Structures are given as structure tokens and as C-alpha cells.
Amino acid sequence: MxxxxxxxxxxxxxxxxxxxxxxxxxxxxxxxxxxxxxxxxxxxxxxxxxxxxxxxxxxxxxxxxxxxxxxxxxxxxxxxxxxxxxxxxxxxxxxxxxxxxxxxxxxxxxxxxxxxxxxxxxxxxxxxxxxxxxxxxxxxxxxxxxxxxxxxxxxxxxxxxxxxxxxxxxxxxxxxxxxxxxxxxxxxxxxxxxxxxxxxxxxxxxxxxxxxxxxxxxxxxxxxxxxxxxxxxxxxxxxxxxxxxxxxxxxxxxxxxxxxxxxxxxxxxxxxxxxxxxxxxxxxxxxxxxxxxxxxxxxxxxxxxxxxxxxxxxxxxxxxxxxxxxxxxxxxxxxxxxxxxxxxxxxxxxxxxxxxxxxxxxxxxxxxxxxxxxxxxxxxxxxxxxxxxCEPCPSSWGQGGFHKYWLNESNSWLISEWSKAGKAMVNRCSNGVEKEYEIRILQQAARELLLSQSSDWSFILKAGTTTDLAKKRIYKHLDRFWTLINALDREDNPSDLKLKEFELEDSIFPLIQAKDWCKI
The missing domain is CATH 3.20.110.10 (Glycoside hydrolase 38, N terminal domain)
Incomplete structure (x- = not known):
């Protein structure tokens, strides 16, 4: 037995x-x-x-x-x-x-x-x-x-x-x-x-x-x-x-x-x-x-x-x-x-x-x-x-066992985009906002940043299947992120209608908190 x-x-x-x-x-x-x-x-x-x-x-x-x-x-x-x-x-x-x-x-x-x-x-x-x-x-x-x-x-x-x-x-x-x-x-x-x-x-x-x-x-x-x-x-x-x-x-x-x-x-x-x-x-x-x-x-x-x-x-x-x-x-x-x-x-x-x-x-x-x-x-x-x-070893279950499938000639350009957007998000959240409308903008920017980071799009770019769709998704979320972040630095904030459009279409994570991006 x-x-x-x-x-x-x-x-x-x-x-x-x-x-x-x-x-x-x-x-x-x-x-x-x-x-x-x-x-x-x-x-x-x-x-x-x-x-x-x-x-x-x-x-x-x-x-x-x-x-x-x-x-x-x-x-x-x-x-x-x-x-x-x-x-x-x-x-x-x-x-x-x-x-x-x-x-x-x-x-x-x-x-x-x-x-x-x-x-x-x-x-x-x-x-x-x-x-x-x-x-x-x-x-x-x-x-x-x-x-x-x-x-x-x-x-x-x-x-x-x-x-x-x-x-x-x-x-x-x-x-x-x-x-x-x-x-x-x-x-x-x-x-x-x-x-x-x-x-x-x-x-x-x-x-x-x-x-x-x-x-x-x-x-x-x-x-x-x-x-x-x-x-x-x-x-x-x-x-x-x-x-x-x-x-x-x-x-x-x-x-x-x-x-x-x-x-x-x-x-x-x-x-x-x-x-x-x-x-x-x-x-x-x-x-x-x-x-x-x-x-x-x-x-x-x-x-x-x-x-x-x-x-x-x-x-x-x-x-x-x-x-x-x-x-x-x-x-x-x-x-x-x-x-x-x-x-x-x-x-x-x-x-x-x-x-x-x-x-x-x-x-x-x-x-x-x-x-x-x-x-x-x-x-x-x-x-x-x-x-x-024991201390685990850096690894993945992807091809080659490490990070190659998500970091290669087909999708490596994404890393700098995520890095730049992530840095802007951390800085903005760490500085804080007070107005309710600005909090809404920052929360929606957080949603767009998260959605741009999905590994699914990197995978598709490497696999070479629906690459146009993947790029469209990435650019859409990153463009929305920068529209929202840049609006906080200007007096001409985007119209309420534009913010509502983003919130309606990308309505994920209702409990999202911008403070989660504050500097550690």
C-alpha cells in the first residue's frame, strides 16, 4: 500500500x-x-x-x-x-x-x-x-x-x-x-x-x-x-x-x-x-x-x-x-x-x-x-x-522556461511603454489629488494602465495570430491612460462626457483605488 x-x-x-x-x-x-x-x-x-x-x-x-x-x-x-x-x-x-x-x-x-x-x-x-x-x-x-x-x-x-x-x-x-x-x-x-x-x-x-x-x-x-x-x-x-x-x-x-x-x-x-x-x-x-x-x-x-x-x-x-x-x-x-x-x-x-x-x-x-x-x-x-x-528560482511555464516568450523582438517595445506609463502613474498617485472629479480621472487611468498590461496581448504579438487586434487594444488603453493623466496637469480637463465614455466602456474594477500606486 x-x-x-x-x-x-x-x-x-x-x-x-x-x-x-x-x-x-x-x-x-x-x-x-x-x-x-x-x-x-x-x-x-x-x-x-x-x-x-x-x-x-x-x-x-x-x-x-x-x-x-x-x-x-x-x-x-x-x-x-x-x-x-x-x-x-x-x-x-x-x-x-x-x-x-x-x-x-x-x-x-x-x-x-x-x-x-x-x-x-x-x-x-x-x-x-x-x-x-x-x-x-x-x-x-x-x-x-x-x-x-x-x-x-x-x-x-x-x-x-x-x-x-x-x-x-x-x-x-x-x-x-x-x-x-x-x-x-x-x-x-x-x-x-x-x-x-x-x-x-x-x-x-x-x-x-x-x-x-x-x-x-x-x-x-x-x-x-x-x-x-x-x-x-x-x-x-x-x-x-x-x-x-x-x-x-x-x-x-x-x-x-x-x-x-x-x-x-x-x-x-x-x-x-x-x-x-x-x-x-x-x-x-x-x-x-x-x-x-x-x-x-x-x-x-x-x-x-x-x-x-x-x-x-x-x-x-x-x-x-x-x-x-x-x-x-x-x-x-x-x-x-x-x-x-x-x-x-x-x-x-x-x-x-x-x-x-x-x-x-x-x-x-x-x-x-x-x-x-x-x-x-x-x-x-x-x-x-x-x-x-527555500528561495524559488526566477522562472515561467512559457517556452524556454523563463521570460523569452513575453520579451522578444515582437513585443519588447511594450516594456518601455509600460515603464513610462507606470512611472507617471506612481508619481501622480504619490502626489495625490483632492477633487472628486480628479479622483475619478485617476481611477480610470488606473484601469486603462492595468488593461494595457495584459500578458495576452504580448502573447498574441509573439504567436503572430491576431496581431492587429492586440496592437489596437494596447494602443487604445495606453492612449486613454495618457489622455487622462495629461488632463490632470492642465486646466482644460477632458469633458465629463469623455470620462463617462471611458468609464462605461472599460467599467472593470469598481473598487479600484489609486492609492495602490503610491510609492512604496
Missing amino acids: FTGKLALVLHAHLPYVRSANPGSLEEDWFFQALFECYLPILKVLEKSLQEKDETPKITISLSPTLLSLLDDKDLKARFPDWLKDRLNLLNYIDKERQIASDYLDKYINNQLSDWESCEGNLIQRFSQLQKYNVVDLLTCAATHGYLPLLRENIECVKAQLSTAVKEHFRFFGVKPKGIWLPECAYYEGLDKLMLECGLRYSILDGHGLLHANPRPRYGIYAPICSSNGVAFFGRDSDSTLPVWSSREGYPGDKNYREFHRDLGWDLPQKILKKIGIKDSRPLGLKLHKVTSRNTSLTEKKFYDPKLAAEKAKEHAKNYLQDRHIQLKRLNQEIDQEPILVAPFDAELFGHWWFEGPIFLAEIFKQAKEENIFFTNLNDILRSTSKLQL
Whole structure:
């Protein structure tokens, strides 16, 4: 008999797309994530709680920007029509495809029914799961800013953290104890700022612990504690690679749904325009399976949901058996209970890998057979009496393991823009303002600065996908920031109408406090 537990960690995040026009590509990002990921994951957890003797456990981070989107009345009102538009599109496909689309018709209707039954209140459902200790909810930096690249103005890093804590408390009524650091990116001294904001634990990529000083006795299989009193967990690549890798892992199986072929590309534009979609783009409507890696998109075979579900069940069993073998081996090598920490982007489960929620449901269902027990990060710390004192190594979970993906020839120009704007914000906030109108201007400037710092835009610039959209977002928020900051230095403040326009469009973080940017 061996001991040990598995801690699954899901990071749920989207950039703030509230200001996008209805029907925009950015709004599609959010609605597709709702449709394919967040609703299915909630249903898996709720069903597992109802059906199992032992409570399923998982750690989930919900970024402040995502929470703002989930809470937005306009977006919630538009989502059902978005689903119905996709149901309507299924009426325009030919008979051959119609057979393959039956599962999709049923799937969309199920999601629509689930949404309507809770009146779109997903935040309340996450909160309930936390009360049952199914979910340990973490926060994230306010706008997913890549913190090591903001450190020149340390106040900007602290404002990302403190704003996130306020938002989490606003939605859940409790302050978060843990945080998902954006891109798992860490630098020396960040733990001190985390502690000052009441954040006591986080996750790093494996080398963030393995290269810690001193090297942890138990490697990545036990949390460590920094000298500033913050605990860190390390990612176990053996527990994550089979799930996230499309080449070496489960998602690339020939029976699973093909991600890249979508009806949004297959249907003629005249049909798309009938329901108000102006141009060809992914719609979340996919009827084909992977088939093989070498098969071109045009030659993909039709998807069989029953066969895919069976394969997900097999893969869940295989995953648990491998964790069984891994834990059994670790019991022979270390003298305390090992913990396997497996962090993933939540969107992997359902959006990138359509069968991901089925896989999750199956590992919860089959775990007891394989003697695998789940835990969450908070429970681990509560049950651990002593942690080894180590200083984590600067790191990220991005390509190369450090900061290269967010600091390269495609996006390095952003650093000086953030630095200049951050310095102006710190100076202005440190000098203070007295008039109520000026406080409003400064608060909105803070929102625009935070929104410009989102690591999503840096990622897109490097990936080379929707780069024009990313640049437009960055410039818009920075231009608004400077308009507001410069107005405070002049007598001709911007008209109230202009300020209201910014406040209405970028209405995130109602509890924001400009004093968070005061010099430390």
C-alpha cells in the first residue's frame, strides 16, 4: 500500500473583452469558452459531488478579468442568442454533415438549458463548490500582467495583486489565500509583495522549485516555503504532459474532435451573413475528428462522439494507472507522502480538447479503483506541519522556461511603454489629488494602465495570430491612460462626457483605488 495524492489545478482566464462590439471576434472568445469549457467543467464537478461517496477536489483560479466578464449583464443577455445562432446554422448544412451534426445540436441545447437553469450565474456555482470544499478558488493578477516585466515600477506589480484581491473579495466575500501567477512567472522578491497582499501560496513550473536555493529535499513532490513566508508548489511534468500535449498526449488521438476544422470556414459567407456573421471565422461548430496527424483538414473524417467518449474513458484509466505507478515508485524514494501537482489552462478542457470534460469526469469516477486520491493546494498546506525553507528560482511555464516568450523582438517595445506609463502613474498617485472629479480621472487611468498590461496581448504579438487586434487594444488603453493623466496637469480637463465614455466602456474594477500606486 502506498500513499500520495494528486492535485489538479485549472487556470481559467480570458482578457477583458467587454468593450468589444457585439458579434466581435473577441466576444466569440468568451462565448466559446463559456460554451465549451466553463459550463461543462461546472457540470462535471457538480455531478461528481452528487454521485461519489468521496468529494472530488480540484484547485481553480478565476482571473479578475474573467470574473468581470462572467458578471457582465450585457454579455450574459447576449449569450443565449449566440447559442441559438449556432443552432440555426446547423439547418444550412447538407445531409451528409447533418448526420454528424446531431451530437452538436444536442450539445448546444444542453448548454443552453444549463445556462438558463442557473440564469447565467456561474460565479454563484463556483462559490457553492468552494463551500463544499470541492474547489479551492485562487485569484490571479488583476489583468494577467506578466509581473517580472513590470518590476521596474514595483508599485505596478503590487497594484496588480491588490486589485485582484479586492475583486475576488467582491465576488466571493472572502479574500483569496492563493494566486495563480500569470504564466507561472516569478522573480526574486515577488513573494514579499504577495505576502503584503495576503497571498500565501502559488504554483511555479518545476524548475522554479528544482533550481531553488537550497535545492528542495523532495523536489517538486512537496511544497516549499520562501523566507518571506509564501508557499510554492511545483508542476509535475509527468502528470501534465499526457493531458496537454497534442503530439505526445491524449488530445491528438485520431478519434477525438478536430479543433482546426470549423463550420465557420466551411459554410459560404452568404449563409453566415443570414444570421449576422460578417466574415468567415471559427464558430465553435466542429463536425470532424483528428483522423490522423498527416490528414489534411479537407480530408478529415466525420466525428463519432460515442467512440470519442469511450476513448476518453480509456485514457482516464491509463492516466490514473500511470499516476499509481508513479506514486508507488516515489514512496520507495522519499520519506514523506508525495504530492503530484498537475496545472493546466482550464480552456484545454473542452475548448482545445473537446473531450477534456469527459476525461475529467472519468478520472473522478475511476480514481478509487486505482487507489488515487485527489486534494487541493489549500488542503495540502493545512495538513502539512513543516515546509522546507527555500528561495524559488526566477522562472515561467512559457517556452524556454523563463521570460523569452513575453520579451522578444515582437513585443519588447511594450516594456518601455509600460515603464513610462507606470512611472507617471506612481508619481501622480504619490502626489495625490483632492477633487472628486480628479479622483475619478485617476481611477480610470488606473484601469486603462492595468488593461494595457495584459500578458495576452504580448502573447498574441509573439504567436503572430491576431496581431492587429492586440496592437489596437494596447494602443487604445495606453492612449486613454495618457489622455487622462495629461488632463490632470492642465486646466482644460477632458469633458465629463469623455470620462463617462471611458468609464462605461472599460467599467472593470469598481473598487479600484489609486492609492495602490503610491510609492512604496
